[in-house]
């Protein structure tokens with residue numbers, strides 16, 4: 001972050017009203033943040049009950065129960081686990097609080113962008129403010145709520161204020177690392193469409209917890225192809241902890257509901273999600289995959305990891321992401337979304353069928369693409385993907 005931007009951020013790293021103009025000033029004021037010298041969070045936030053269901057998967061149970069010597073108090077963890085059935089209950093509650101708060105900031109800024117028409121070109125500062133503000137809020141809440149052990153944050157924005165200069169962690173296979181995309185799907189955010197605040201926790205290289213705040217996603221299900229609402233409540237918070245399943249609740253704090261991927265086993269009845277932006281995923285290749293598979297429905301194109309959330313609750317059956325050659329996938333673009341899907345009973349792999357490996361640092365070690373669906377459809381999806389890629393490569397070699 002440049003110093004000019006830093007100077008324009010208030011005590012909590014929030015934008016001064018002047019930066020956003022008068023209508024934004026109103027929305028910024030509407031945020032229930034206390035501009036006191038000592039940072040104070042606007043609690044009470046909605047109550048977030050924690051997972052009570054013990055793991056049904058033996059590997060997940062074994063994983064959750066394994067000894068973890070580096071954490072400060074094993075006894076505390078054991079007590080927590082016994083009380084809630086979820087050894088990451090405290091982290092989950094903190095993560096939900098953090099992204100809910102960040103979502104409020106992003107909503108205010110997005111409304112301002114959309115109403116003022118700022119997105120029409122030059123002025124990118126509101127987006128920057130929302131991006132940085134979101135990361136600062138998440139970082140502060142996590143630090144205050146989950147205080148034991150060293151704090152490590154792998155985030156899209158690496159340098160913000162030196163006082164809270166987190167986000168530059170390299171991640172990796174050992175220890176615990178929070179993984180954050182403060183605004184996932186910036187293009188959708190600026191357009192007034194879908195975006196997400198995506199936060200996950202890596203423990204010894206595995207994603208063990210993920211939350212996705214999707215302020216513009218209908219709470220019940222997607223009712224039209226752009227992912228927007230045709231009425232009903234909007235704003236969904238997806239969450240998942242390893243071995244505990246996945247849930248959705250409203251961003252206003254309604255009781256969480258368990259979610260699961262759809263059970264469709266015939267591709268004829270399936271629909272698929274992909275990026276809205278053709279620059280982010282090859283729509284010609286995904287079209288060819290869908291055709292080979294026998295999918296009849298047109299693609300549902302929405303921005304951000306909101307797609308993973310929608311897939312996890314069965315709004316659609318398949319997610320396809322095939323970036324153009326040379327693009328390197330970042331861990332913060334898939335960590336939260338992938339655990340929400342896998343804990344909802346789905347499978348997320350690369351184009352060769354391998355699990356995503358989040359232990360390699362800031363990037364995912366793959367360059368072919370990412371696919372997700374339910375267990376029934378995965379074998380035929382994988383075959384269609386590999387056939388379509390082969391065909392595309394053959395066509396390219398003939399040129």
Ligand SMILES: Nc1ncnc2c1ncn2[C@@H]1O[C@H](COP(=O)(O)O)[C@@H](O)[C@H]1OP(=O)(O)O
Nearest residue numbers: 184185186187275276279280303304323327333
């Ligand atoms: N050229 C690109 N190819 C693929 N993904 C990209 C590209 N540029 C940005 N992204 C990232 O893709 C993600 C959004 O994907 P989707 O198309 O599913 O909405 C975002 O994380 C976005 O980054 P950013 O978060 O910086 O906007």
Ligand SMILES: [Mg+2]
Nearest residue numbers: 181184185333
């Ligand atoms: Mg992103």
